[in-house]
Amino acid sequence: MVDVVRGAGGLVPAAEVEDVELYHPKSWLTKYVFCQDAKVIAIQYSLTATAIGLVALVLSWLMRLQLAFPGYFSFIQAENYYQFITMHGMIMVIYLLTALFLGGFGNYLIPLMVGARDMVFPYVNMLSYWIYLLAVLVLVSSFFVPGGPTGAGWTLYPPQAILSGTPGRDWGIIVMLVSLILFIIGFTMGGLNYVVTVLQGRARGMTLMRLPLTVWGIFTATVMALLAFPALFVGAVMMLFDRLLGTSFFMPSLVELGQRSQYGGGSPILWQHLFWFFGHPEVYIVALPAFGIVSDLISTHARKNIFGYRMMVWAIVGIGALSFVVWAHHMYVSGMNPNFGFFFATTTLIIAIPTALKVYNWVLTLWRGDIHLTVPMLFALAFIVTFVNGGLTGLFLGNVVVDVPLSGTMFVVAHFHMVMGVAPILVVFGGIYHWYPKVTGRMLDDTLGRLHFWVTFLGAYAIFFPMHYLGLQGVPRRYYELGQTAFIPPSVATLNVFITVAALIVGAAQMVFLFNLVRSLSHGKEAGGNPWNATTLEWQTPQTPPAHGNWGKELPVVYRWAYDYSVPGADRDFVPQNQPAIVRSA
Amino acid sequence: MSIIVLFLAVIAAIIVWWLSRQRLAAKPWLEEGALGDFPGTGALALPPAQIGLGVFLAVVGSLFALLMSAYSMRMGIIDGKPLPAPQILWLNTGVLVLSSAALQGAQLAAKRGDLGGTRAGLFAAAALALAFLVGQLLAWRRLAAAGFLLSGNPASSFFYLITGIHGLHLVGGIVALGRMNARAWSGNRAADLRPGVGLCTVYWHFMLVLWLVLFGLLTRGGDDFLAICRSLAA
Numbered sequence: 001m002v003d004v005v006r007g008a009g010g011l012v013p014a015a016e017v018e019d020v021e022l023y024h025p026k027s028w029l030t031k032y033v034f035c036q037d038a039k040v041i042a043i044q045y046s047l048t049a050t051a052i053g054l055v056a057l058v059l060s061w062l063m064r065l066q067l068a069f070p071g072y073f074s075f076i077q078a079e080n081y082y083q084f085i086t087m088h089g090m091i092m093v094i095y096l097l098t099a100l101f102l103g104g105f106g107n108y109l110i111p112l113m114v115g116a117r118d119m120v121f122p123y124v125n126m127l128s129y130w131i132y133l134l135a136v137l138v139l140v141s142s143f144f145v146p147g148g149p150t151g152a153g154w155t156l157y158p159p160q161a162i163l164s165g166t167p168g169r170d171w172g173i174i175v176m177l178v179s180l181i182l183f184i185i186g187f188t189m190g191g192l193n194y195v196v197t198v199l200q201g202r203a204r205g206m207t208l209m210r211l212p213l214t215v216w217g218i219f220t221a222t223v224m225a226l227l228a229f230p231a232l233f234v235g236a237v238m239m240l241f242d243r244l245l246g247t248s249f250f251m252p253s254l255v256e257l258g259q260r261s262q263y264g265g266g267s268p269i270l271w272q273h274l275f276w277f278f279g280h281p282e283v284y285i286v287a288l289p290a291f292g293i294v295s296d297l298i299s300t301h302a303r304k305n306i307f308g309y310r311m312m313v314w315a316i317v318g319i320g321a322l323s324f325v326v327w328a329h330h331m332y333v334s335g336m337n338p339n340f341g342f343f344f345a346t347t348t349l350i351i352a353i354p355t356a357l358k359v360y361n362w363v364l365t366l367w368r369g370d371i372h373l374t375v376p377m378l379f380a381l382a383f384i385v386t387f388v389n390g391g392l393t394g395l396f397l398g399n400v401v402v403d404v405p406l407s408g409t410m411f412v413v414a415h416f417h418m419v420m421g422v423a424p425i426l427v428v429f430g431g432i433y434h435w436y437p438k439v440t441g442r443m444l445d446d447t448l449g450r451l452h453f454w455v456t457f458l459g460a461y462a463i464f465f466p467m468h469y470l471g472l473q474g475v476p477r478r479y480y481e482l483g484q485t486a487f488i489p490p491s492v493a494t495l496n497v498f499i500t501v502a503a504l505i506v507g508a509a510q511m512v513f514l515f516n517l518v519r520s521l522s523h524g525k526e527a528g529g530n531p532w533n534a535t536t537l538e539w540q541t542p543q544t545p546p547a548h549g550n551w552g553k554e555l556p557v558v559y560r561w562a563y564d565y566s567v568p569g570a571d572r573d574f575v576p577q578n579q580p581a582i583v584r585s586a
Numbered sequence: 587m588s589i590i591v592l593f594l595a596v597i598a599a600i601i602v603w604w605l606s607r608q609r610l611a612a613k614p615w616l617e618e619g620a621l622g623d624f625p626g627t628g629a630l631a632l633p634p635a636q637i638g639l640g641v642f643l644a645v646v647g648s649l650f651a652l653l654m655s656a657y658s659m660r661m662g663i664i665d666g667k668p669l670p671a672p673q674i675l676w677l678n679t680g681v682l683v684l685s686s687a688a689l690q691g692a693q694l695a696a697k698r699g700d701l702g703g704t705r706a707g708l709f710a711a712a713a714l715a716l717a718f719l720v721g722q723l724l725a726w727r728r729l730a731a732a733g734f735l736l737s738g739n740p741a742s743s744f745f746y747l748i749t750g751i752h753g754l755h756l757v758g759g760i761v762a763l764g765r766m767n768a769r770a771w772s773g774n775r776a777a778d779l780r781p782g783v784g785l786c787t788v789y790w791h792f793m794l795v796l797w798l799v800l801f802g803l804l805t806r807g808g809d810d811f812l813a814i815c816r817s818l819a820a
Binding site: 120121191192195201202207208223226233237246247248249266270274277305309310313317559561564 | 590664
């Protein structure tokens with residue numbers, strides 16, 4: 001708990017308080033396993049997300065092998081292929097990216113960056129992780145149930161998701177829905193913590209406009225997730241009812257295997273509305289933390305204040321709000337009213353304005369900066385390029401007339417992988433290279449890091465750039481094999497082999513990264529407290545890695561914003577947020 | 587989906603109101619300063635638990651707004667006809683109102699420092715809430731006996747689903763209320779109970795208002811409401 005005193009001017013956190021109310025672990029078990037310290041929870045979240053992410057990585061290898069060499073691998077039948085794409089998508093979007101950005105980065109950075117000792121509800125925070133772990137284990141169990149995991153595609157569209165003929169119809173879909181429900185319950189517990197900690201846990205002097213953009217990004221994304229995840233929750237519960245109890249929320253009357261099914265009158269489109277009401281904000285739930293982190297990485301490693309801080313904050317909030325009124329742009333081909341299409345195309349294109357504003361501000365931050373091409377900086381720069389690439393194809397797909405022919409092709413796959421797959425994951429890597437020294441006290445190996453970066457960056461382009469071309473050729477997504485199709489030229493097969501080889505190499509490069517993570521724990525260069533000469537509070541802790549309670553006896557006091565780099569007249573090229581005002585002569 | 591969009595518009599209005607008080611137009615790069623130079627952090631003068639509850643209620647509100655959106659979309663399809671309300675629902679509604687009132691009484695008693703009143707209010711609130719849940723189960727049985735089963739009719743499917751989720755939220759509240767009761771009977775002063783009782787009361791009133799909305803929507807009372815919505819949409 002953060003100790004607070006009531007002052008005349010509202011709530012003012014005390015400057016000098018002992019950690020009286022702080023939870024203290026008593027045994028090994030409560031210190032490392034059932035721990036309520038946000039930093040330990042962050043590491044637990046990150047390791048679990050990485051582990052399940054590796055499963056998704058292997059699944060992507062398997063599906064790429066099938067696409068490049070159809071019929072060559074006897075263990076990849078059509079139903080396995082659909083199971084692979086479904087699980088790959090769901091794991092990457094929800095169990096990896098969402099959990100890593102909010103549960104991992106959020107838990108570690110929020111208390112440290114705002115100058116708190118811990119989250120405000122540490123016990124609930126701990127529960128959040130354990131429910132997340134349970135959700136992951138339930139998800140993994142679907143590989144072992146009869147019939148295997150669901151193969152309904154990550155959007156789980158009814159009616160096919162629960163009809164016979166779809167792989168995993170018996171058990172897989174049930175297990176998937178239960179796992180999603182658990183994930184959402186666990187996330188809500190964590191999300192309450194992140195929001196209330198940012199609202200109430202800030203140190204003295206840390207006004208909202210002095211928060212690092214990382215906190216702004218994670219905060220806004222959490223608010224969005226709290227409001228958007230219930231849509232998936234409602235959809236999942238209703239589909240479970242349809243599957244298990246014979247209701248017809250989503251299921252229309254239909255004939256299944258020659259028999260008229262028990263269902264009647266339900267609306268598959270209703271699921272699409274619920275799913276995308278969650279699904280589109282989800283894109284920004286992943287993107288906003290990435291925006292925030294990348295802003296901090298660029299400012300720190302270019303030794304220059306972030307350009308247009310206020311605009312950056314406004315843009316984050318604006319994007320968050322707009323993202324709730326664009327969901328139906330995923331449904332242009334669902335047969336909805338064309339007027340709706342016009343409305344949602346307009347809102348979609350409007351989002352490009354605050355987003356482009358952020359890109360300009362990043363570029364202007366770099367302009368005439370003292371750019372250090374460290375590994376985190378390389379990843380941050382790669383993010384800007386990749387995000388712009390993915391965003392531009394978003395402008396194509398946001399327009400109804402362009403989307404209709406491209407919908408369901410590899411062009412869409414290329415677009416969303418660039419914009420919400422590769423781009424955020426590059427930020428995850430950049431963030432890990434940046435904060436690993438704070439978490440462990442040691443630097444990650446630079447040479448291995450550069451190798452990892454270049455293979456990942458160039459490799460990701462080798463994978464996803466050609467997919468745009470495949471999509472324009474009309475190659476459909478979700479097809480197990482193309483067979484003899486008149487309009488698809490034979491060169492597509494060659495290109496598929498190329499993409500698969502690139503995917504295998506990029507996947508292997510991630511093993512270099514994991515090796516680096518493990519090896520640097522014991523062999524890395526000693527980092528010291530502030531290896532990047534950064535201004536934000538997490539680099540000013542008395543110990544590295546930060547001890548329990550983060551700050552020792554006194555909470556920090558904040559005197560300035562987070563971006564005082566290269567201030568004229570200052571001794572060093574950075575001024576930490578907790579350094580008192582420099583006395584200047586008038 | 588108009589209900590959820592409306593709900594989010596309300597949330598957005600609250601957020602905008604709050605942000606407008608946060609000096610978002612400040613120029614932080616010019617505001618280097620000593621401790622006394624700036625007003626607090628802009629944090630609200632409320633304990634974190636109250637704000638946490640507020641955020642949680644926003645999430646619960648979003649959940650039910652989505653359920654109601656789904657209901658109105660699904661009922662727009664030909665086979666959707668609202669349900670005849672079992673009479674017992676009126677009785678249940680009265681019981682829930684009394685439960686909320688008892689808890690409000692407990693809160694006022696705790697404010698006065700009246701331990702006996704607090705205990706009585708807490709106990710009555712928990713007992714009445716349990717009675718409400720039993721009444722809901724009876725309503726389910728009446729509906730089932732009248733041939734409105736879970737499957738077959740979308741109105742009854744939604745009725746079981748939504749009242750079930752509302753009931754589960756009340757069960758969670760009763761667990762919290764049970765813990766408050768235990769604390770009230772184990773030698774705490776009324777003043778110590780006040781924050782906890784306050785949180786329970788807010789949650790209870792929210793659940794009551796939510797029930798009133800759901801009651802109107804899910805039964806024939808919601809007919810007129812739907813008609814208005816349709817005429818607005820048309």
